[in-house]
Amino acid sequence: MFSxxxxxxxxxxxxxxxxVRPSQRRGLAAPASGSFQxxxxxxxxxxxxxxxxxxxxxxxxxxxxxxxxxxxxxxLTEALQHFAFRSTDRRSTLRIVRESExxxxxxxxxxxxxxxxxxxxxxxxxxPYYVELFGEVAASTKYLPHVYxxxxxxxxxxxxxxxLANPLDMAINSAHGLxxxxxxxxxxxxxxxxxxxxxxxxxxxxxxxxxxxAKPNFALVAxxxxxxxxxxxxxEFFDGVPASPIEQxxxxxxxxxxxxxxxxxxxxxxxxxxxxxxxxxxxxxxxYKPEIAVLGSLLGGQSSIKWSSGFSLLGNAKASPGTSVxxxxxxYSDAGLLYTAITGNAEYVAQTAKTTVELIQKIAAGDIPQxxxxxxxAAAKFKELEYGQDTTAGLVYTGSGLISNNQPYQIDEVAKAxxxxxxxxVKSAAKSLLEQKxxxxxxxxxxxxxxxxxxxxxx
Amino acid sequence: MSAPxxxxxxxxxxxxxxxxxPLAKWYGNAxxxxxxxxxxxxxxxxxxxxxxxxxxxxxxxxxxxxxxRIRRAFQCSxxxxxxxxxxxxxxxxxxxYLSNIIKEIEVEMAEREDLEAMVVQKRAANASSGH
Numbered sequence: 001m002f003s004x005x006x007x008x009x010x011x012x013x014x015x016x017x018x019x020v021r022p023s024q025r026r027g028l029a030a031p032a033s034g035s036f037q038x039x040x041x042x043x044x045x046x047x048x049x050x051x052x053x054x055x056x057x058x059x060x061x062x063x064x065x066x067x068x069x070x071x072x073x074x075x076l077t078e079a080l081q082h083f084a085f086r087s088t089d090r091r092s093t094l095r096i097v098r099e100s101e102x103x104x105x106x107x108x109x110x111x112x113x114x115x116x117x118x119x120x121x122x123x124x125x126x127x128p129y130y131v132e133l134f135g136e137v138a139a140s141t142k143y144l145p146h147v148y149x150x151x152x153x154x155x156x157x158x159x160x161x162x163x164l165a166n167p168l169d170m171a172i173n174s175a176h177g178l179x180x181x182x183x184x185x186x187x188x189x190x191x192x193x194x195x196x197x198x199x200x201x202x203x204x205x206x207x208x209x210x211x212x213x214a215k216p217n218f219a220l221v222a223x224x225x226x227x228x229x230x231x232x233x234x235x236e237f238f239d240g241v242p243a244s245p246i247e248q249x250x251x252x253x254x255x256x257x258x259x260x261x262x263x264x265x266x267x268x269x270x271x272x273x274x275x276x277x278x279x280x281x282x283x284x285x286x287x288y289k290p291e292i293a294v295l296g297s298l299l300g301g302q303s304s305i306k307w308s309s310g311f312s313l314l315g316n317a318k319a320s321p322g323t324s325v326x327x328x329x330x331x332y333s334d335a336g337l338l339y340t341a342i343t344g345n346a347e348y349v350a351q352t353a354k355t356t357v358e359l360i361q362k363i364a365a366g367d368i369p370q371x372x373x374x375x376x377x378a379a380a381k382f383k384e385l386e387y388g389q390d391t392t393a394g395l396v397y398t399g400s401g402l403i404s405n406n407q408p409y410q411i412d413e414v415a416k417a418x419x420x421x422x423x424x425x426v427k428s429a430a431k432s433l434l435e436q437k438x439x440x441x442x443x444x445x446x447x448x449x450x451x452x453x454x455x456x457x458x459x
Numbered sequence: 460m461s462a463p464x465x466x467x468x469x470x471x472x473x474x475x476x477x478x479x480x481p482l483a484k485w486y487g488n489a490x491x492x493x494x495x496x497x498x499x500x501x502x503x504x505x506x507x508x509x510x511x512x513x514x515x516x517x518x519x520x521x522x523x524x525x526x527x528r529i530r531r532a533f534q535c536s537x538x539x540x541x542x543x544x545x546x547x548x549x550x551x552x553x554x555x556y557l558s559n560i561i562k563e564i565e566v567e568m569a570e571r572e573d574l575e576a577m578v579v580q581k582r583a584a585n586a587s588s589g590h
Contacts, residue, residue: 092567098574125584146516 038398038408039227043235045243047402048220050230059121059223059391062134063399066212067114068186069252069332074194075156077111079205080212082152084109084118085133089140093151096133103129113176113184114332115400116212119392127225131233134220138213139240143206152205156197160190167443168343170265171272178261178439179276179337183252207246214245219402221395255286256335260437262452262459271346271444273353275457277433279329279336282397283414284405290417291425292338293329295433297383298368298376298426299340299359301325311375313359313368314340319351333404338433346448357455364430373423381418385411434458484550493548494541495532500557501525509568513560521556 038049064080071077085107086093100107105122118137120130163169169189177185177193190196211217215238222230258278280292300312302325309315314325323344330337342352362368387393388411397409437459440452452459469475487493492502503510517525535542 092570094567094571094574098577102579145518 037412038221038394040402040406040408041227041231043231044238045215046218046220046234046238046241047406048222048230048234049398049402049408050222050225050227052226053224055224056124057121058124058127058130058225059119059395060127060130060134060225061120061221061395061399062118062138062218063221063396063403064116064118064212064218065114065400065403066116066208066217067112068188069113069183070212070249071186072208072249072251073199073204074186075190075196075200076205076208077116078156078159078190078196079148079152079200080116080209081109081111082155083141083143083147083205083209084137086147086151087142087144088136089142090136093147099129105130111188112396113186113188115396117396117399119395124224127222127229128233128237131220131230132237135237135240138209138218138238141209143202143209145202148200148202148205153197153200156190156200160192160196163187163189163191165269167267167270167272168341170267171274171441171443172339172341174263174265174441174443175274175276175339175439176337178263178441179258179278180256180335181259183254184256184332184335186252210242211245211247211249214242217245217403219399221399221402221408223391223395256332258335258436260439260459262440263442264446264449264451265441265443266446267443269444271343271349271449272441273342273349273443273449274339274439274441275342275353275356275452275455276337276339276439276441278436279338280331281334281336282331282401282409283417284401284407284409285332285334287335288417289336289429290414291421291429292336293380293384293418294373294376294421295363295426295429296327296329296338297380298363298372299327299356300376300379301327301340304379311372311379313363313372314352314356317352317355317359318342319348319355320345323348323352325352325356333400337439339439346445349444350448350450353450354455357457360430360433361456364427364434366427370423373426376426377418377421381415384418385415388414487550487553492532493550493553495535496542496546496548497528497532498548498553498556500555501528501532503557503561509561509564510557512564513557516560516564517557525557 038051040047040049042048066077066080068077085096088096091099096107100120100122103122103126105120105126107118107120109116109118111117118134120133122130163173170191173187173189173191177187179185187193218241220230220234220238260278279296280289281287298312299314300310301314301318303310303312303315312327314327318325323342325340325342327338327340330339340356342349342356344352388397388409394409394411397411401407401409434457438452438457440455440457440459442449469479487499492499505511505514514522531542541547
């Protein structure tokens with residue numbers, strides 16, 4: 001039932017055994033290769049990267065430059081996400097599912113603001129099968145009207161409902177919308193602010209797929225696969241994808257501008273409050289500011305250590321233990337957003353929002369003990385490195401890096417940049433936050449939740 | 460829904476097709492549905508899951524036209540009349556718009572049956588290595 005003969009694969013594996021076995025057999029004390037770095041390459045115009053670490057499984061991802069930022073019409077990214085692994089010219093949906101079950105693999109697809117990711121996790125031996133499957137999904141998925149109506153549309157409705165039931169999600173998306181308007185500001189989920197099915201049809205999805213899955217617009221990234229193997233199979237199975245997009249889209253490609261503003265949305269289920277400031281772009285972008293990451297972890301809000309409220313300023317200052325606060329430095333290719341998201345009881349959320357602004361003012365004034373800066377720096381560095389080591393984030397970062405500037409994400413350099421952040425830099429970053437316009441989004445009980453002006457923020 | 464048919468056998472042999480085609484044409488006109496403005500696919504028995512699903516998958520325009528043809532034919536039948544000759548279904552219009560969808564669905568279902576009945580064997584190459 002498999003299109004590739006297993007006999008030839010067996011031979012390849014036998015040849016590989018010598019290379020793989022010693023590392024798999026190493027004792028606990030022996031150091032692993034420790035390499036974060038991806039090796040990258042180009043096979044017939046398809047960019048790919050891999051890092052080979054000892055282990056029996058592989059994670060393979062196809063990262064396409066087709067996140068919500070780049071979608072020309074609302075909902076297209078999500079439609080492609082749900083059309084992934086459906087019937088292709090050669091295999092039906094059911095067959096893809098059953099074959100993957102037999103191989104013990106996991107298939108998933110998801111999207112971020114900038115990337116659309118198809119992911120498969122499987123046993124090391126099955127690499128050729130999955131490279132072939134990805135080639136098929138990218139080149140010859142059948143975008144049939146009835147598949148759209150029967151299988152894709154219900155998923156869109158579900159994610160719409162999920163979005164509406166989650167005030168935090170709504171607030172974060174609304175803050176992005178305020179900050180960046182279009183492009184990065186597009187909501188990631190089917191939000192009610194867009195008529196999310198009005199522009200969707202199977203044909204439109206097919207048209208967008210010819211752009212998203214064109215050779216310059218996607219990259220293949222593997223964790224735990226041998227570079228030469230991946231190179232070989234990639235050059236073999238990606239003949240069917242278009243060499244260039246059928247239409248050059250400019251949506252989302254222009255330099256992102258920060259706008260700022262305030263939005264208030266009534267919600268009867270829970271309260272969420274997001275205070276956002278212009279942040280740092282990714283290291284490859286023009287606006288990379290490592291001090292934003294340190295400032296983010298200094299404000300913090302969530303403890304990384306059990307039975308403690310943590311060192312972070314917000315973790316200690318939040319109005320009640322039931323209030324959840326988290327400061328995130330969201331990094332995109334050419335812009336970023338530093339935001340503090342607060343959820344919980346409306347009164348406490350309001351109090352904590354006030355505290356947040358006071359704390360930023362305090363940091364700007366330099367009223368923070370030096371010890372805390374050290375802790376924040378260490379935490380930021382750890383978070384960054386840990387994030388890069390994590391396969392999922394690493395895959396998306398590496399893929400996006402490959403598509404945008406032909407370079408995988410170099411995590412070691414980021415860690416070095418954070419090491420070089422001075423206390424002074426963090427102070428001036430905090431000062432500049434308060435001088436710029438903030439993006440403030442309140443979702444929930446609007447009677448209690450404060451306006452940005454009440455907090456002393458410019459909008 | 461698919462009854463045994465000689466059609467594929469005949470279509471494969473051009474000489475036989477040349478003999479049978481006029482006969483088939485005569486039969487198509489003599490069956491009487493064209494005089495009521497129907498197409499052959501309009502009178503397929505639809506009381507089963509496969510055809511119901513196929514009807515759901517019809518493009519909106521075709522579904523509308525189908526309902527129109529059936530209602531018109533029903534009116535004709537009730538009033539014991541035929542349509543004026545200009546409105547009879549022409550042979551070239553009598554195309555299978557539904558049976559191709561039905562065939563697709565049957566293939567899908569057959570594939571599911573086959574996969575359900577599959578006997579899984581361990582890959583010979585993996586039998587010794589444990590996974």
